[in-house]
Amino acid sequence: xxxxxxxxxxxxxxxxxxxxxxxxxxxxxxxxxxxxxxxxxxxxxxxxxxxxxxxxxxxxxxxxxxxxxxxxxxxxxxxxxxxxxxxxxxxxxxxxxxxxxxxxxxxxxxxxxxxxxxxxxxxxxxxxxxxxxxxxxxxxxxxxxxxxxxxxxxxxxxx
Numbered sequence: 622x623x624x625x626x627x628x629x630x631x632x633x634x635x636x637x638x639x640x641x642x643x644x645x646x647x648x649x650x651x652x653x654x655x656x657x658x659x660x661x662x663x664x665x666x667x668x669x670x671x672x673x674x675x676x677x678x679x680x681x682x683x684x685x686x687x688x689x690x691x692x693x694x695x696x697x698x699x700x701x702x703x704x705x706x707x708x709x710x711x712x713x714x715x716x717x718x719x720x721x722x723x724x725x726x727x728x729x730x731x732x733x734x735x736x737x738x739x740x741x742x743x744x745x746x747x748x749x750x751x752x753x754x755x756x757x758x759x760x761x762x763x764x765x766x767x768x769x770x771x772x773x774x775x776x777x778x779x780x
Contacts (some may be wrong), residue, residue, distance in 0.1 A: 626647040684738060697746040704739055711763035720749055720758035724769070737777045750774040 630632035658680065693699040694776035704710045708725035715721065722743070727738065740760075743749075750773055757773040 665697075682734070686738075686742040689738075689742055697742060697766060701743055704743075709739060716759075721761055722758055722767075722772075723763040723764045724759050736779075740772045740777055744772060 645647050659684075673685070680780075690696045693703075695702075701710070708727040710728070711723040711725045713720065713722055722740075728739075731739065744751075744758075749758050757771050759768055760770045760772065760779075761768050768780070770777060
């Protein structure tokens with residue numbers, strides 16, 4: 622029988638809650654906030670500067686895959702092998718005629734710009750996006766096997 626007073630209290634609170642709508646105006650008789658509190662507020666809707674979308678963020682950069690190829694005697698193939706050795710890439714294969722690149726845990730440690738650069742170097746070496754009309758390859762996580770994005774002639778698109 623102790624639930625009846627609790628139920629009655631909940632019913633009264635629910636009924637009173639529907640009487641007045643919620644608002645950001647000064648509260649009842651100004652008891653919760655002093656009246657001058659609402660006069661000199663400075664509202665900042667955005668705390669950070671806006672960022673550019675991923676694909677267009679680095680458009681002005683002048684890096685080319687040949688910049689990295691020139692640093693190794695073996696060229697792009699040696700640079701790509703280095704990506705495999707350090708765990709950025711795990712393996713490449715095809716799934717229903719779609720090229721798939723499995724990335725390792727070190728891929729996630731790269732900046733967004735460097736992720737795009739290593740994939741562009743891979744694409745330049747193997748001509749994946751330029752060999753077909755709608756050439757692309759998908760990226761999967763090497764640990765889970767789940768897709769994480771794709772790379773097209775327009776660049777990297779991560780999920």
